Amino acid sequence: MNDRQRAADIRMLASVANGDREALGALYDRFTPLLFPVALRIAGGHADAEDVMQEVWVQVWRRASSFDAARGSVPAWLMTITRSRALDHIRSRSARAKREETAEPPKQHAPDPAESAESRNVRAKLRAAFAELGPERTQVLELAYWEGLSQSEIAERTGSPLGTVKSWTRQGLERMRKLLPDGEWW
């Protein structure tokens, strides 16, 4: 993501904070291709993922003024909200039961025929970078990111010391960040 795009994102979010619904629509158009796959993979079903996304955009509308550009980018902020809402969704008992009935294994989604070659290329690079982290770091990040496990739960699940889990988490994110310099993704 270049500086110009970063600044444009911040302006759009500022417009949303000022009550501009068109700006919200523009943010929706720009970031749905990034956020929806995350909601889908965590929530498990298309309808659930759409419910999650609706809550995400309502929260964006209400909380746009709380965005702090000094602490991260707009896509990072939106991604945090998306993961939070999606993880909340699967943590609710009724949603969990529904998910078990309608669950679709994440890797069975057919490639989106409308996706551009450029976008496919970016996704492939991101997956490759993730695979570069090594099995332990990848597993720790997978469990935290997609399943919403706490570091204590990950330590218990993997049988690794808590301190090691914390270190792998930090090293995994640091390496992921280094493997993907600015401009490679959203």
Added chain:
Amino acid sequence: MAKHERHPELDLVAGYVLQALSPRDEARLLAHLMEGCEECEAAMRDASDATVAIGGGAPAAMPSDALRSRVLSDPRISGSAGGAGAGGAGTGSDVGRDSGAGSDAETNADTDADARSPRAPGRTPLRPRDGARAGGGKAIAGMLAAACVVLMFGNYWFWQKAGEFRAERDAVQRTLREVEAELSAKEWIPKMVTAPGTDCYDLALTGSIDAPLNGTACFARESGAAVVLLAELRPPSGRDYELWVLRGSVPTSLGVIRADEEGRAAIRFDAIPDAGAITAFAVSLEPTGGSPGPAPTGPVVMVAPVTG
């Protein structure tokens, strides 16, 4: 590695952006950020970007076309953005205004009515008709004069008594309003805590001091209403506990905490400004009277991150 040893909280940053920290670790990191650590802030930005990269690797998928219009026509999006915070502040103020203004308006109306009534009987006799003077009889004049004197005293007596009654009534009304306000304050906390949209968060100890403090912050983001309940507040001599909210990493004081004799405090806020941006409540230990600056100067002892 040397950098890491200076900032052990750096190990917590990745867990924080993945929302995978225990409440205690989260409180520890937020307290550290609140005290200002550029290195951890920079690590936070990098780690946040990395989470976007992980999500970006998910298999491509798009929602139905209908979702866009469903989102944009959601009734929760029809008002002004951030309206929750602004509207909430208004709601809190309105509650105060409604009760106060209502009572005052009624009091003023009653006072006017009572002030008019005692004067009325005196007015007519104090205006002798022309016909009576034309009669010219001294006896009649004397009787009239006597009647006037009696009526004047009567009027004065009534007026004075009415004043006393008014003062008594005002005192009773004042007491009534105080009792009502006290009752309302006692009812406000349980009502606020159990209201839809209010979430309660434990204030977790950061481990910066050895004290058995505990507390809970209940917060309604929509209205900005909050109540912070604290126990075992016994600051060391020459120190005070101070309550803060964080918006991102920017702290704002909510004032020095005054506990009762048993070390308890229940602090109520009708509407904290810019509630939508609040990310945490925190308590720090400060010199008597509170921090001399805009940020904590003493250790942050408790933190409750607020979400949603």
